[in-house]
Amino acid sequence: xxxxxxxxxxxxxxxxxxxxxxxxxxxxxxxxxxxxxxxxxxxxxxxxxxxxxxxxxxxxxxxxxxxxxxxxxxxxxxxxxxxxxxxxxxxxxxxxxxxxxxxxxxxxxxxxxxxxxxxxxxxxxxxxxxxxxxxxxxxxxxxxxxxxxxxxxxxxxxxxxxxxxxxxxxxxxxxxxxxxxxxxxxxxxxxxxxxxxxxxxxxxxxxxxxxxxxxxxxxxxxxxxxxxxxxxxxxxxxxxxxxxxxxxxxxxxxxx
Ligand SMILES: C[S@@+](CC[C@H](N)C(=O)[O-])C[C@H]1O[C@@H](n2cnc3c(N)ncnc32)[C@H](O)[C@@H]1O
Numbered sequence: 001x002x003x004x005x006x007x008x009x010x011x012x013x014x015x016x017x018x019x020x021x022x023x024x025x026x027x028x029x030x031x032x033x034x035x036x037x038x039x040x041x042x043x044x045x046x047x048x049x050x051x052x053x054x055x056x057x058x059x060x061x062x063x064x065x066x067x068x069x070x071x072x073x074x075x076x077x078x079x080x081x082x083x084x085x086x087x088x089x090x091x092x093x094x095x096x097x098x099x100x101x102x103x104x105x106x107x108x109x110x111x112x113x114x115x116x117x118x119x120x121x122x123x124x125x126x127x128x129x130x131x132x133x134x135x136x137x138x139x140x141x142x143x144x145x146x147x148x149x150x151x152x153x154x155x156x157x158x159x160x161x162x163x164x165x166x167x168x169x170x171x172x173x174x175x176x177x178x179x180x181x182x183x184x185x186x187x188x189x190x191x192x193x194x195x196x197x198x199x200x201x202x203x204x205x206x207x208x209x210x211x212x213x214x215x216x217x218x219x220x221x222x223x224x225x226x227x228x229x230x231x232x233x234x235x236x237x238x239x240x241x242x243x244x245x246x247x248x249x250x251x252x253x254x255x256x
Pocket of ligand 1: 025026029030040072073074075076077078079096097098099102120121122123137138139140143144145
């Protein structure tokens with residue numbers, strides 16, 4: 001069945017982490033891939049670019065400029081491309097995503113750059129344990145069916161001392177801002193998303209998935225439970241998004 005035939009109830013069940021989430025997510029991103037970049041920048045009023053830059057800065061690439069880094073749920077390879085273009089960068093960025101049309105839509109951005117796009121599931125990365133100099137995920141981990149398992153999988157592939165940076169939407173706490181944000185996110189955004197992408201449910205799924213995602217403190221706790229140390233987080237744009245950072249402890253020599 002095409003996602004475009006899936007009704008709002010299925011989008012809600014998938015957003016809440018139901019059994020259908022993995023297939024649903026893979027399908028909607030495969031279908032919206034050609035319009036993804038355009039919609040991203042329009043719907044976020046281009047603020048997403050600034051958020052990504054801030055998140056990349058937290059990765060600390062200067063600590064190991066020739067290492068291998070993972071851009072998880074890389075989509076159309078924006079973050080991978082930006083890391084590879086950092087002045088001092090001499091390493092490799094692995095851009096992993098399970099929706100191949102998303103990777104294909106971004107291939108032009110990384111031509112001639114030190115980026116390796118890989119079709120892979122975040123829960124089963126085709127990477128050796130304990131090797132990566134760092135990992136980042138932008139607006140991706142909320143979509144993975146199994147937050148705890150995906151955190152543990154990233155932990156497994158990081159070298160001791162390496163950082164994991166998560167950029168993800170959140171929900172503002174101030175009542176007036178929260179009201180305006182929710183009005184935009186739940187009513188205006190799905191309408192524009194549907195008109196531009198021609199996709200019936202993808203942009204209904206988005207606000208519902210954010211509503212079902214842990215708030216900042218809870219995500220920080222999940223990261224700690226998965227083994228990460230020195231976990232901290234920063235709110236962006238009055239709580240519309242947040243950057244979380246954690247490290248695989250230096251003394252965690254054996255994969256968890
Ligand atoms: C909202 S997009 C984010 C893309 C990109 N990181 C960005 O900043 O624009 C979410 C991406 O996560 C990917 N994704 C979701 N679940 C995944 C999984 N289990 N394994 C790999 N990729 C996954 C989707 O295919 C999609 O490309």
